[in-house]
Amino acid sequence: MTVTTAPVTTAPATPASAPTGAPTGARAAELAAAHGLTLSGARPSLPRYVAQLWSRRHFVTAYATARMHATYSTARLGQVWHLVTPLLNAAVYYFVFGIVMHASHGVPDYLPFLITGVFVWDFIGSSVNAGTRAVHGNLGLVRALHFPxxxxxxxxxxxxFQQLLVTMGALVLLLLAFGQRPSWSWLLAVPSLLLMAVFCAGCAMVMARIGSKSPDVSQLMPFVLRTWMYSSGVMWSIDSMLATDHLPHWVLLLLETNPAAVYIDLMRFALIDGFQAHSLPHHVWPIAIGWALLAGVGGFVYFWKAEEEYGRG
Structure with a gap:
């Protein structure tokens, strides 16, 4: 008995990635446009990005406040460390630079001079350092949620900045204890702080983009920041250094226009009686505004240009 079988014909397999009837190419783009769909994770326009960021301003503030309270939550002194840390740094610098290295010679009101410089630098250096880990240290949040x-x-x-406002209150009390008298010049501390905050925000965004791609930069930053601090006149007077002739002109110019030194000197001029206008660089306010605009606007645009790349790879 012979059994015959009919030949079996098979239809060509349809790729799983392209099911029958699925729109592709231009048709998919037309459907997306018709229904208001956009590419997930795409970078919005700059005005729209600013609007999105402004709409989340309450999240930014609440997130910052929560992190501030959590910073020393396990320490017995808690938030007191926000004040104790810069004071301990000032004590160490006073011993090393003021007593051992005689940096206090020729600087009137050296202790207020030093404490003001340490408090202001602590904000600048911490802002830049925190920026390097801002994105890379929050990858879980970046990959889980869509937000600017x-x-x-x-x-x-x-x-x-919230921590700085707390320490500034303590700084005022210390200045009064060291014999400084309140005057109208103290009001200049407000625009100085605001310009410095804009500058630090821009620097933090620049470092956040760099740190998101090269996490190892956070290991290098302590050395960079230490060099920047020593060249910013935190512990010594740049004005007395400018009076000497043994440094090249370009070095003196860099010291004089160093943004950290500019903001530190503006705060000293506002709060310290013995820090006179001749100790400030020429055109100090245009320089301070220029640094704030350059870092603030430039840093924001630089960060925005890589918006769709954060959290990938």
Missing amino acids: RASLPLSSVVQL
Whole structure:
């Protein structure tokens, strides 16, 4: 008995990635446009990005406040460390530079001079350092939620600015204890702080983009910041250094226009009686405004241009 079988014909397999009837190419783009769909994770326009960030301003503030309270939550002194840390740094610098290295010679009101410089530098250096970890240190949040990534470095700066306001209150009390008298010039501390905050926010966003791609930069930053601090006149007077002739002109110019030194000197001029206008660089306010605009606007645009790349790879 012979059994015959009919030949079996098979239809060509349809790729799983392209099911029958699925729109492709131009048709998919037309459907997306018709229904208001956009590419997930795409970078919005700059005005729209600013609007999105502004709509989340309450999140930025709340996130910064929560992080500030959590910073020393396990320490017995808690938030007191926000004040104790810069004071301990000032004590160490006073011993090393003021007593051992005689940096206090020729500087009137050296202790207020030093404490003001340490408090202001602590905000600048911490803002830049925190920016390097702002995105890379929050990858879980970045990959889980869709929000303007600039919220992360900005919240770090807001957190540090809140801490600075606490330490500034203590600084005023210390200045009064050291014999400084309140005057109208103290009001200049307000625009100085605001310009410095804008500058630090821009620097934090620049470092956040760099740190998101090269996490190892956070290991290098302590050395960079230490060099920057020593060249910013935190512990010594740049004005007395400018009076000497043994440094090249370009070095003196860099010292004089160093943004950290500019903001520190503006705060000293506002709060310290013995710090006179001749100790400030020429055109100091245009320089301070220029640094704030350059870092603030430039840093924001630089960060925004890589918006769709954060959290990938």
